[in-house]
Amino acid sequence: MSNLLKGVNLYLIGMMGVGKTTVGRLLAQQLSYGFLDTDDVIVKAARKSINEIFADEGEAAFRQLESEILAQVCAYTKLTIATGGGIVLKQENWGYLRHGLIVWLDAPVDILLRRLVEDDTRPLLQDSHPEDKLRSLLEQRQSLYSQADLHITITESETPEQIATRILEVIPSILKTQDSQHQN
Ligand SMILES: Nc1ncnc2c1ncn2[C@@H]1O[C@H](COP(=O)(O)OP(=O)(O)OP(=O)(O)O)[C@@H](O)[C@H]1O
Numbered sequence: 001m002s003n004l005l006k007g008v009n010l011y012l013i014g015m016m017g018v019g020k021t022t023v024g025r026l027l028a029q030q031l032s033y034g035f036l037d038t039d040d041v042i043v044k045a046a047r048k049s050i051n052e053i054f055a056d057e058g059e060a061a062f063r064q065l066e067s068e069i070l071a072q073v074c075a076y077t078k079l080t081i082a083t084g085g086g087i088v089l090k091q092e093n094w095g096y097l098r099h100g101l102i103v104w105l106d107a108p109v110d111i112l113l114r115r116l117v118e119d120d121t122r123p124l125l126q127d128s129h130p131e132d133k134l135r136s137l138l139e140q141r142q143s144l145y146s147q148a149d150l151h152i153t154i155t156e157s158e159t160p161e162q163i164a165t166r167i168l169e170v171i172p173s174i175l176k177t178q179d180s181q182h183q184n
């Protein structure tokens, strides 16, 4: 598989809590790829948590850092990159994401909510109505996420390992489609 991908990076996009970081790590292992998480790179570079960046500098500053990190990361090959849930919001980011294969992990809001309800590390969810917030974020972003090369719908019972295996199984068909598009 890693030969088939010819070193092309995999970018995981999707809502917070869908499993980009968890599944991305497994995909990297199975592909013998490196693994990067843009949220982690931002936290290390800023030496602050995501909550602190949002509180001290605001969301716009976070988004700026996110674009700068993505621009640097896409210069490398053989990486699986878990992105932040809002990476799709900036048009310029799509130019970077398109250097690789973009995989949208998609799950219904009730699954996301169950996973995140105890988690206070996502500043956009520090809201008195987290379910409404997730619904409105998904509504705003759905058409952006849907520009991915691959759409993977997550079900409640699937383990991260099963999801990673499913992604690896469908990638060859996507590569074929893309090759035939390039030939036409
Ligand atoms: N398939 C799964 N089944 C059960 N729990 C999962 C699954 N995938 C991820 N999780 C759990 O859900 C939570 C969120 O996962 P993760 O951090 O990977 O999401 P994310 O998409 O990277 O979110 P963010 O955009 O906020 O970085 C974690 O606690 C993780 O262990």
Ligand SMILES: O=C(O)C1=C[C@@H](O)[C@@H](O)[C@H](O)C1
Residues within 6 Å of the ligand: 015, 016, 039, 050, 083, 084, 085, 086, 087, 121, 122, 123, 124
């Ligand atoms: O969905 C979002 O906008 C976010 C998701 C996280 O990955 C972080 O990038 C941050 O909490 C913002």
Ligand SMILES: [Mg+2]
Residues within 6 Å of the ligand: 020, 021, 022, 037, 039, 082, 083, 084
């Ligand atoms: Mg993550």
